[in-house]
Amino acid sequence: MLKDPVLGRRSAAVVDAATGRRLYGADSGNALTPASTTKIATAVAALSALGPDHRLTTRTVYEPDTQEVVLVGGGDPTLTARKKAKGSASLRDLAARTAAALAKRGVRKVTLSYDTTLYKGDTAHPIGRGNENLAAVTPLMADEGRTDDSSSGPVKRVADPAAEAARTFGDLLKEHGITATPPGPSKSTTRATTLAAVSSPPLSSLVERMLTNSDNDIAEALARHTAVATGKRADFAGAGAAVTARLKALKLPVKGVVIKDGSGLDRGGRLTADLLTALLVTAGDPAHPELRSALTGLPVAGFTGTLSGRYADGAAGLVRAKTGTLTGVNTLAGTVVDRDGRLLAFAFLANDTAGAEAAQSTLDKAATALATCGCRTR
Known part of the structure; x- marks a missing residue:
């Protein structure tokens, strides 16, 4: 054969x-x-x-000197902003926990930033940008950078998944009474303290999902x-x-x-x-x-x-x-x-x-x- x-x-x-x-x-x-x-x-x-058993963690940290909240990408490709997380780490959950931690500090207005420094180099795969088979490779994204949940037809992706995830996160903070500036890229410092964190399923589950669904x-x-x-x-x-x-x-x-x-x-x-x-x-x-x-x-x-x-x-x-x-x-x-x-x-x-x-x-x-x-x- x-x-x-x-x-x-x-x-x-x-x-x-x-x-x-x-x-x-x-x-x-x-x-x-x-x-x-x-x-x-x-x-x-x-x-x-x-x-x-390893898990990939997305977290928020607080910079006390500048009242800056930094959304730190931990490289979890299954992070979701959907209302039903279905076992994945939830950006909504992270926003709720972050807002609660800020409220305890008496903080209601923050500068919002996002940190993608875990990965290096170009975010575009060598096959080129705009390919429906793959989002830009960044340690911060929600729902694989997809613009909708459709399972039929070409997959549409946002151009900058990290920036889009941060914007969504800012909107979610607002729902919990925290006003945030439009987000921009930054890097968390050693002075920052952790506000909240959410983690992916264990690596074994991510591997199974990767192989089953390619x-x-x-x-x-x-x-x-x-x-x-x-x-x-x-x-x-x-x-x-x-x-x-x-x-x-x-x-x-x-x-x-x-x-x-x-x-x-x-x-x-x-x-x-x-x-x-x-x-x-x-x-x-x-x-x-x-x-x-x-x-x-x-x-x-x-x-x-x-x-x-x-x-x-x-x-x-x-x-x-x-x-x-x-x-x-x-x-x-x-x-x-x-x-x-x-x-x-x-x-x-x-x-x-x-x-x-x-x-x-x-x-x-x-x-x-x-x-x-x-x-x-x-």
Whole structure:
């Protein structure tokens, strides 16, 4: 199946998840453009660097000398200003807590600022500004910088998510009796005292959400946090270097690997099937329980996330995999239970594909073949 010319250039590997033994390989060391399967590497690196229980905190601080309230971005890509937070940290909750803390101080008028200094470098992804697949990469945003909650049609994003989140925060403060100036960028000082804080769900939950829904904004945030946690510069280059360094520390095969971003939107990224299967095997290793959500977040064929509309026949429920799609690029990496009950890790990367739908169908059939054959190791 993988020799189908529709796939163009390809790299493929199948590994027994329990033993790590490779059962099949076809140019498995060839580094190709991985698209969104990059998120598996991002997940493992972030979990390794920060731990599954780590939370991302957005806070407000008070500068007593200037009566300035600073909204400090903590890099939580799931922060929401919606009335129903649905498990995410709430900007509304933060405003209510901040207003209460100010009221205790007898403060009713403040200068409002916002701090985005956690991240460095350009906020625009190398693919360019205005791309509907990704908001500007900033440590302060609400609702991923989306202008509405529509799930159909092109996603519209605000040009400056940090400034928009701060403006929304100012409006929320007003609802609680605090008058704030129009916000501007600033940096909190060591003299500032914390007024209030809200935290994201644990990192394991963010990883699962990122993988299931192929969420680019979470992916870029987790790559930046990996950089922050490991002392690298928190920009695109530093994040890529930090993710690579974490994979090396886990003794994973990184020869030929190039990580340009956390999401896989950058076509300059390169991964191998050998690395992707090694990531999956390591995530399932009992010696690395901290990495488990890199497996549990994978979409389930025919049921969840980016695989909900695929595998209507055959391997529905048996395949769990991360998809990857760019023009001329189709990838699939995940796990499958074969008919003997063994768990296999697989990775299929195809570049220069002759049509997305045909290539996707071929990769799905290859994964289904693994589910329906016997692949015992001896």
